[in-house]
Amino acid sequence: MNIRYKKKRLRVNLFISIAWGVLVILTLFFSSKRQWFDYTYFVIFILYLAQYIYENKKQYLTIENGTISKNLLFQTKKMNLNEITQIKKFAGDYILKSKLEELTINTQIIDEDSIADLDAILEQLELPVNRTPYARPIDINI
Known part of the structure; x- marks a missing residue:
């Protein structure tokens, strides 16, 4: 994708x-x-x-075979999706962190439809509630 x-x-x-x-x-x-x-x-x-x-x-990002690649002219940064330990949203950017590296995604240069696709993929990652902006609050009705 x-x-x-x-x-x-x-x-x-x-x-x-x-x-x-x-x-x-x-x-x-x-x-x-x-x-x-x-x-x-x-x-x-x-x-x-x-x-x-x-x-x-x-294009800007390629997501396939469990990796996310940021495609730049003279450099390509890759990160395995299963190694992501934290997702931050800061000033409109997404910052994906693993134990060894960090990948910053500038959402201002991404097509609107593609942002929805990216959100859907990042939302599927199983991260602790305090480590992702996609966490759904737990509703406890007693």
Whole structure:
């Protein structure tokens, strides 16, 4: 299952990469003398285009085979779902903690439908009541 980026984020990244591409083309055709920094435009264009392609293909989170993976361009962080000992909600982010590592999930860049999917998966984890925001209060009627 993929937890998707917001479409707005993907469109903005595509627009920025196109803008850098236009700048590269204009520099190539209208600059008679090339400077060293003209080549940095090309590098920035390639990096933004690579980021757009990677984020569009991989998306923000991948949940499969009992692991949750945060997909970033030059780094992928993984955590086993059964190793999660605590889930915190702080400033709109989810912080998943295990004994050895911590994974922060920025919910502001996640598509609304995907947030519901993520909540459903995190809610299924069997954690103590004081270690998850998804705990249901026990109703004791005497």
